[in-house]
Amino acid sequence: MPREISAPSLFQLGYYWEAKIFLTSVKLDLYTPLADGPKTAKQLADTIQSDPDALSRLLDALVSIGLLRREGEAYVNIPELAEFLVKTSRFYMGELMLLQDAEWDHWGKLEEIVKTGQPAVKDNIFMNHPELGATVSRVLHRMAKRVAPALAEKIDLSSYKTFIDVGGGGGAFSIAFAQRYPHLKITLFDLAQTLKVSKENIEHEQLHDRIELVEGNFNTGPLPASYDVVFASDILHYQTDAENAALIQRLYHATQPGGVVIIKDMFIGDDDSEPGWNAVFSIHMMVYSEKGRCFKGERIREWMTKAGFDHIVEMEKNTILAGTKGI
Ligand SMILES: C[S@@+](CC[C@H](N)C(=O)[O-])C[C@H]1O[C@@H](n2cnc3c(N)ncnc32)[C@H](O)[C@@H]1O
Known part of the structure; x- marks a missing residue:
């Protein structure tokens, strides 16, 4: 059966922001450093050499999407997702997401x-x-x-x-x-x-x-x-x-x-x-x-x-x- 689209989900579908937020998080490899334990935005920014303020906003968006959890000031991986998103994991599938990200310009030609x-x-x-x-x-x-x-x-x-x-x-x-x-x-x-x-x-x-x-x-x-x-x-x-x-x-x-x-x-x-x-x-x-x-x-x-x-x-x-x- 085709999926039913409600008015709110129509907007979610058109606003592809969440997809790009997710792909960017994989590209920045935010999940691998968190495999060692919770980290603050500042600690993560130092690890991946990014701007702490911009990164903390991205991390909070990832929490709201459900890709990370927040404990106080620190961000934590979600174990069932970490299996796919941490580079050292047996089932890491980040390369596939990187491929989607690399396709970004091609989708613009649809x-x-x-x-x-x-x-x-x-x-x-x-x-x-x-x-x-x-x-x-x-x-x-x-x-x-x-x-x-x-x-x-x-x-x-x-x-x-x-x-x-x-x-x-x-x-x-x-x-x-x-x-x-x-x-x-x-x-x-x-x-x-x-x-x-x-x-x-x-x-x-x-x-x-x-x-x-x-x-x-x-x-x-x-x-x-x-x-x-x-x-x-x-x-x-x-x-x-x-x-x-x-x-x-x-x-x-x-x-x-x-x-x-x-x-x-x-x-x-x-x-x-x-x-x-x-x-x-x-x-x-x-x-x-x-x-x-x-x-x-x-x-x-x-x-x-x-x-x-x-x-x-x-x-x-x-x-x-x-x-x-x-x-
Ligand atoms: C999507 S992968 C499938 C791999 C594997 N059969 C599976 O199901 O996981 C497609 C495979 O076809 C191979 N392939 C593509 N074109 C080919 C060709 N013309 N001759 C031989 N292999 C080819 C690719 O190198 C790749 O390994």
Whole structure:
């Protein structure tokens, strides 16, 4: 169901101030020094070299938004949020917020993009800004680590021997499947710059003898073949309809007869505005990539059928489609 907007929330929506206050707090990295304990505005200003008065006003705004607490003169982290906002935390996602902040100017072009239909950028960060792309891979990895073990538990791969993770990024899913299925031989396929991040994570988990890294571009050269399980997560939304149709054809060739393909992405449901987050995320892709968008699950199913996959099932609503390749 679309969200209902009341008159007060209409103003909150238009006044994007809170978003920019939050992004700035991450950019200034206010939460990491507070991990050591409460600090006054003056102490924090000394730590991050800022103006104490301007900073104290920002800190009070953060308290009013609910991102910090105040105890007397001191400011304190909120533990459930600190898990994501303190740089040394396992689930730190500040880089993703920095990316949103870096997109600020692109969002200013939304009106022009809608009027002209012309993208404001070329390609996407993974292709154009490999260093930034690697940073994003690190944070996406930390986020994916929260869901990957549950997915590896949910999808039963005990009868399969080989697995390829196409556009596997930091490797969260390869790692989770390797840990859940110790007999599975895994290949992670991605661009060179991203593989540096995958390598760090896989070595950290001591899985380098179980997960092979293969460099390549999944839109051009052929994919390594052939695998019992071909897994592709969150790669379709960077590409055009035609590129994805061709990519799924490549995934078909990479699948062993009798094997399965598992495609995970942020689908648009039967109603074009649902799920709400995916419909809005699709605008984010329009703003910060040349061709990206979210696709309807039905469209992805059509590409899979056309490529030759059958027994296509939606394993998770608006998120995962799986199909098999006949023997
Ligand atoms: C959003 S990330 C998804 C990472 C991971 N699969 C996940 O679900 O967390 C997209 C990944 O696709 C990779 N990628 C983008 N374009 C690519 C291409 N043409 N060939 C190979 N990999 C590509 C990026 O390097 C990145 O790791």
